[in-house]
Amino acid sequence: xxxxxxxxxxxxxxxxxxxxxxxxxxxxxxxxxxxxxxxxxxxxxxxxxxxxxxxxxxxxxxxxxxxxxxxxxxxxxxxxxxxxxxxxxxxxx
Amino acid sequence: xxxxxxxxxxxxxxxxxxxxxxxxxxxxxxxxxxxxxxxxxxxxxxxxxxxxxxxxxxxxxxxxxxxxxxxxxxxxxxxxxxxxxxxxxxxxxxxxxxxxxxxxxxxxxxxxxxxxxxxxxxxxxxxxxxxxxxxxxxxxxxxxxxxxxxxxxxxxxxxxxxxxxxxxxxxxxxxxxxxxxxxxxxxxxxxxxxxxxxxxxxxxxxxxxxxxxxxxxxxxxxxxxxxxxxxxxxxxxxxxxxxxxxxxxxxxxxxxxxxxxxxxxxxxxxxxxxxxxxxxxxxxxxxxxxxxxxxxxxxxxxxxxxxxxxxxxxxxxxxxxxxxxxxxxxxxxxxxxxxxxxxxxxxxxxxxxxxxxxxxxxxxxxxxxxxxxxxxx
Numbered sequence: 001x002x003x004x005x006x007x008x009x010x011x012x013x014x015x016x017x018x019x020x021x022x023x024x025x026x027x028x029x030x031x032x033x034x035x036x037x038x039x040x041x042x043x044x045x046x047x048x049x050x051x052x053x054x055x056x057x058x059x060x061x062x063x064x065x066x067x068x069x070x071x072x073x074x075x076x077x078x079x080x081x082x083x084x085x086x087x088x089x090x091x092x093x
Numbered sequence: 094x095x096x097x098x099x100x101x102x103x104x105x106x107x108x109x110x111x112x113x114x115x116x117x118x119x120x121x122x123x124x125x126x127x128x129x130x131x132x133x134x135x136x137x138x139x140x141x142x143x144x145x146x147x148x149x150x151x152x153x154x155x156x157x158x159x160x161x162x163x164x165x166x167x168x169x170x171x172x173x174x175x176x177x178x179x180x181x182x183x184x185x186x187x188x189x190x191x192x193x194x195x196x197x198x199x200x201x202x203x204x205x206x207x208x209x210x211x212x213x214x215x216x217x218x219x220x221x222x223x224x225x226x227x228x229x230x231x232x233x234x235x236x237x238x239x240x241x242x243x244x245x246x247x248x249x250x251x252x253x254x255x256x257x258x259x260x261x262x263x264x265x266x267x268x269x270x271x272x273x274x275x276x277x278x279x280x281x282x283x284x285x286x287x288x289x290x291x292x293x294x295x296x297x298x299x300x301x302x303x304x305x306x307x308x309x310x311x312x313x314x315x316x317x318x319x320x321x322x323x324x325x326x327x328x329x330x331x332x333x334x335x336x337x338x339x340x341x342x343x344x345x346x347x348x349x350x351x352x353x354x355x356x357x358x359x360x361x362x363x364x365x366x367x368x369x370x371x372x373x374x375x376x377x378x379x380x381x382x383x384x385x386x387x388x389x390x391x392x393x394x395x396x397x398x399x400x401x402x403x404x405x406x407x408x409x410x411x412x413x414x415x416x417x418x419x420x421x422x423x424x425x426x427x428x429x430x431x432x433x434x435x436x437x438x439x440x441x442x443x444x445x446x447x448x449x450x451x452x453x454x455x456x457x458x459x460x461x462x463x464x465x466x467x468x469x470x
Contacts, residue, residue, distance in 0.1 A: 024445045031448060036399075054445065054446070055436070069110045070110075072106075074099040074103030074106075077098055
């Protein structure tokens with residue numbers, strides 16, 4: 001398992017988390033309420049953009065967290081299995 | 094098999110993390126479901142901000158004056174129901190919440206807040222009391238909020254107006270040939286009518302009057318005539334003249350009606366929720382969502398449903414919260430709350446994407462009382 005990759009994944013998740021928190025605060029500040037619910041196209045562009053950015057960032061954060069965990073666990077299992085792999089020994093010898 | 098192990102372990106970790114996220118988002122729902130005082134105080138405080146802000150239709154930039162007015166009205170009604178339900182659950186909140194309910198009603202009754210209905214009917218709804226025009230769009234909702242206020246606070250400054258509105262609507266429903274009245278001229282929506290069914294039941298509890306015969310007829314007609322026989326869901330829109338179906342069974346209409354009708358007939362509310370559970374309510378990896386259309390049918394979102402994403406409706410998913418709490422469905426409540434918190438951006442008691450309307454609806458729905466509370470005394 002490559003430690004550098006684990007750190008990089010963690011940093012990416014933290015960066016997305018920070019962006020998510022900033023966008024939540026911005027969404028409350030700008031007042032994006034209803035930007036995605038309104039049936040009309042007369043919604044302010046700024047509100048619509050912030051609402052969409054917030055949703056995209058939150059989806060990216062959740063998927064990144066889950067993917068990072070999946071990747072790290074898969075790497076760990078692969079590393080655990082490697083010494084016990086009988087086909088791997090002759091290749092190293 | 095050994096080669097597949099890392100992949101399987103990774104997939105399991107992926108699912109587990111989503112489960113953990115759902116559990117974390119749904120965590121505050123446990124205290125809300127249990128009706129804990131502090132949890133209800135927190136959502137009430139979030140609503141205080143909007144009640145104190147003295148909102149106007151201009152605060153809702155939907156691009157349509159009618160929808161701006163409707164959203165302001167629903168925000169006010171939701172606030173009053175939330176304050177009322179939490180005051181009934183926790184009598185120590187009664188004095189403070191009674192004041193808030195009257196303040197919210199003041200905002201709802203202002204001329205600018207009545208304008209959307211006055212525009213549609215050509216007459217102001219309050220000046221038109223006693224006429225043959227039902228003004229269901231405004232009066233059914235206001236009567237629900239005013240009746241809840243009167244129940245919690247019998248000496249409310251709006252009690253006399255509540256009495257006049259109920260008398261006006263009772264006369265209209267007694268004359269209604271199909272058990273429903275018009276929301277706007279020529280437009281009849283069963284769900285809007287159920288706001289008055291709930292109001293009439295609350296009014297009887299508050300005033301000691303007895304409209305049980307009328308109420309029983311109205312709820313029976315709704316049950317027998319306006320539900321889809323295949324799914325049990327409520328029709329969204331019917332013909333004002335003869336009650337014929339104009340828009341088929343939908344989640345948003347059924348969900349909101351099941352909440353309103355719960356004040357009048359817990360059994361009918363339960364039956365509508367059972368239909369939703371059978372055809373609409375989904376749960377995946379700890380997140381709960383509710384479909385707008387039954388399986389096999391589909392459509393786009395509108396002002397009632399909000400966006401419909403992969404078949405799941407935003408509004409009806411929110412309505413499910415109230416029904417799950419009313420009918421003792423803890424798992425659905427927690428899972429649905431997890432979705433609302435994740436997608437709505439819960440922050441400091443508010444929902445970033447919800448604004449006043451979202452905060453109001455969540456306040457009313459998360460404090461909805463168990464249906465047994467409204468069984469006939």
